[in-house]
Amino acid sequence: GQQLNQSPQSMFIQEGEDVSMNCTSSSIFNTWLWYKQDPGEGPVLLIALYKAGELTSNGRLTAQFGITRKDSFLNISASIPSDVGIYFCAGQPENTGNQFYFGTGTSLTVIP
């Protein structure tokens, strides 16, 4: 099955720094979703993107749907300790009903 390439795999940053991560795919996607997962819990949806070029913010988080429809990025500005966790991208290819593919995750550590 398809897998999304998500990078970086892990990040260690100082509190207050900005963070950027991205996902790429070999196929065109209709939808990109970004999730955060804390240990022992299910992924929580952060941002949903539906159109090529779309740029959407949720507080300090900003995500964009790439114009080629094969990539997306997530930025976190002014990181804080509670941003720690694993971030996943997910994409839905064209004409696949409810089939989603996930990236392997970016583990974020914020050093106070």
Place this chain on the structure above:
Amino acid sequence: EAQVTQNPRYLITVTGKKLTVTCSQNMNHEYMSWYRQDPGLGLRQIYYSMNVEVTDKGDVPEGYKVSRKEKRNFPLILESPSPNQTSLYFCASTQGGSYNEQFFGPGTRLTVL
């Protein structure tokens, strides 16, 4: 409160003993899915359902069954569990139509001995 619930949250069983993990959503969503999460492999879709009595295979369906007799429930059945099905399982639901946001349950950690 809008949510996806799963039961049990933790389960230890032995090879070959049939088990069912239940999933229920109270958001009247059309679509529901099951995923397994393994280290280094991320989340992989097992099965999904686009409506009552409509199910389809995801990426890793072998060894699993599902049913969708009611809109709110989507149980995952392991007829004869094996150790390679030890994993963290998540159920998710999606409204459908123009809205493809998936909402996840809290997870079920399954260990097959």
